[in-house]
Amino acid sequence: MSDAIFPVPAQWAANALVDSTGYEAKYRRSIADPDGFWREEAQRIDWIEDFDTVRDTSFDRDDFRIRWFEGGKLNIAANCLDRHLAARGDDVAIIWEPDDPADAGRKITYRQLHDDVCKFANALKAHGVAKGDRVTLYLPMVPEAAIAMLACARIGAVHSVVFAGFSPDALAGRIKDCQSRIVITADQGLRGGKTIPLKANVDAALEKLSAQEVAVDTVIMLRRTGADVPMVAGRDVDWADAVSGQGADCLPEIMDAEDPLFILYTSGSTGQPKGVLHTTGGYAVWTAMTHHYVFDYRPGQVYWCAADVGWVTGHSYVVYAPLMNGATTVMFEGVPNFPDFSRFWQVIDKYQVEIFYAAPTALRSLMREGDKYVTRTSRRSLRLLGTVGEPINPEAWQWYHRVVGEMRCPIVDTWWQTETGGAMITPLPGATALKPGSATLPMFGVQPALVDNDGVELEGPAEGALIIKDSWPGQMRTVYGDHDRFFQTYFTTFPGVYFTGDGCRRDQDGYYWITGRIDDVINVSGHRMGTAEVESALVSHPQVAEAAVVGMPHDVKGQGIYAYVTPMEGIEAGEELRAELVKWVRKEIGPIATPDIVQFAPGLPKTRSGKIMRRILRKIAENDTTNLGDISTLADPGVVDDLLAGRPGPK
Numbered sequence: 001m002s003d004a005i006f007p008v009p010a011q012w013a014a015n016a017l018v019d020s021t022g023y024e025a026k027y028r029r030s031i032a033d034p035d036g037f038w039r040e041e042a043q044r045i046d047w048i049e050d051f052d053t054v055r056d057t058s059f060d061r062d063d064f065r066i067r068w069f070e071g072g073k074l075n076i077a078a079n080c081l082d083r084h085l086a087a088r089g090d091d092v093a094i095i096w097e098p099d100d101p102a103d104a105g106r107k108i109t110y111r112q113l114h115d116d117v118c119k120f121a122n123a124l125k126a127h128g129v130a131k132g133d134r135v136t137l138y139l140p141m142v143p144e145a146a147i148a149m150l151a152c153a154r155i156g157a158v159h160s161v162v163f164a165g166f167s168p169d170a171l172a173g174r175i176k177d178c179q180s181r182i183v184i185t186a187d188q189g190l191r192g193g194k195t196i197p198l199k200a201n202v203d204a205a206l207e208k209l210s211a212q213e214v215a216v217d218t219v220i221m222l223r224r225t226g227a228d229v230p231m232v233a234g235r236d237v238d239w240a241d242a243v244s245g246q247g248a249d250c251l252p253e254i255m256d257a258e259d260p261l262f263i264l265y266t267s268g269s270t271g272q273p274k275g276v277l278h279t280t281g282g283y284a285v286w287t288a289m290t291h292h293y294v295f296d297y298r299p300g301q302v303y304w305c306a307a308d309v310g311w312v313t314g315h316s317y318v319v320y321a322p323l324m325n326g327a328t329t330v331m332f333e334g335v336p337n338f339p340d341f342s343r344f345w346q347v348i349d350k351y352q353v354e355i356f357y358a359a360p361t362a363l364r365s366l367m368r369e370g371d372k373y374v375t376r377t378s379r380r381s382l383r384l385l386g387t388v389g390e391p392i393n394p395e396a397w398q399w400y401h402r403v404v405g406e407m408r409c410p411i412v413d414t415w416w417q418t419e420t421g422g423a424m425i426t427p428l429p430g431a432t433a434l435k436p437g438s439a440t441l442p443m444f445g446v447q448p449a450l451v452d453n454d455g456v457e458l459e460g461p462a463e464g465a466l467i468i469k470d471s472w473p474g475q476m477r478t479v480y481g482d483h484d485r486f487f488q489t490y491f492t493t494f495p496g497v498y499f500t501g502d503g504c505r506r507d508q509d510g511y512y513w514i515t516g517r518i519d520d521v522i523n524v525s526g527h528r529m530g531t532a533e534v535e536s537a538l539v540s541h542p543q544v545a546e547a548a549v550v551g552m553p554h555d556v557k558g559q560g561i562y563a564y565v566t567p568m569e570g571i572e573a574g575e576e577l578r579a580e581l582v583k584w585v586r587k588e589i590g591p592i593a594t595p596d597i598v599q600f601a602p603g604l605p606k607t608r609s610g611k612i613m614r615r616i617l618r619k620i621a622e623n624d625t626t627n628l629g630d631i632s633t634l635a636d637p638g639v640v641d642d643l644l645a646g647r648p649g650p651k
């Protein structure tokens, strides 16, 4: 933890949308008079019909419901496009920077984007997609990803974006869970000069599904690289053919505030990924508002959120919120280290980016290459920096602040989750003195609290489990197809409040410091991975009897994946199997789930009731083996010695 405090720069305090007095007054009002506060904030959205009630929410079991802006009718795609046409139709909505800087990028105006979205929306309709249907998107970071999302929203279809780094199996599971009969993809993705066989992955996923009698009848494929890919007659359609002849007008579907907008799968501590479902009205108000205040966004500014649309940050802060706010949003197809470690900063100079928002893991990977890749670029256009996805260590924060932002740019460290839709605990650049490593203070309308293991609320400076006491408009509404799981996952550990899954400390100034997940979720490079998912991938290998997975500290990724594996009887636990298992997990889930360490273990530390004692596995993975705590309840305490002896690397 760091004690440094960075006051709000005078110029920011004087010119920002919200200063510190403004923050306090607005925050107080948002809690004391939520109806009045949200009624006003909702005016930033164009409603086709005004809502009747602002909110109707309860986290209690007998009375459980989360509804915002009921009776209101709107279309979020129209809020992103149509309403800007008169005043700023010729402004650039999306700047697209391709993987290879030598290739031509694209600048798409609001008018062009409107037309492209309408054409694709009409194409979807022509393929039988109607309001409420689920559409799976498996696309690279190209403008067509945003176009496809907005086209779904325009006709009331529910998109489910699957990150293009996921394997065919992971894709198949997500298609099956939400029963979508149409998939939108590209021939190949392109990242860091390497191609990703997206269409081939879709083919493999659909083959797997057809064996399970799940039928996908339409695949629309964008040609990104022009690779020669097989097309299945009657099923596969070229994007260009799908839109050719379609009109550039498509009446936006009139959606209820609580109609579903999208599903996004995320890892939890148990079972398969959950389909987090967001609805229309609350999500629109929440993301547009948080984007406006957190980034102090003013029309005309070039804004770049470097997240992929496959994650919630890409949904909320690459596509929906910036476009609702009439922003120029940069979409970047590439990676931070290609062609070299200056890429981020070159793109910033190229488009005169003023606001830059990225994950700590990317910053750490660049920091270790030295300052020269940064300092040889100008970055004069930058005014504000942001981070999201995982705790940022104070060293990386200081580097971002000093080297990248040359001490003049505040850093907004925004804590939030797929489930929360948008930023929940975050500084406002004109209002909040910063402490490196702290996400600072709650956003308007958010009531965080810390509780102990018994659910007793802790006052003042304290450390405990982070909960949110009351609903906010951008809250997820359900787990798709499993409302009971929604309630069980988030509202039963501590009855009556929303449990985030994170641990947190609050200091004497009321600042929040997220300490990381306290459930069985690990955060690898800002991406959530359920240990259970990696375990189930490992045990599906024919030579594996048992597996247990925990997180371990990792300099760049934040956390790495440490897997303990017990092979089947008679199987040799050697380098060959190790390499094979790493490959296996990559194939089963995707490269983001690649285990960093596989330790073969003749036995796992289990209690007499058969429960794996993860605490011990975590300690060994952290190389903190001096105090393993009480191991007397283990069925066979001897396994601990075997585990310590079998730990790879320096002891």
Ligand code: 6R9
Pocket: 266, 311, 312, 313, 387, 388, 389, 390, 391, 392, 413, 414, 415, 416, 417, 418, 419, 439, 500, 501, 502, 514, 516, 517, 523, 526, 527, 528
């Ligand atoms: C937006 C996003 C959510 C989990 C969350 C927490 C971690 C996100 C953070 C942060 C510390 C921050 N997290 N932002 N931890 N400081 N600023 O990342 O959503 O992929 O669902 O992950 O990420 O552990 O619970 P998601």
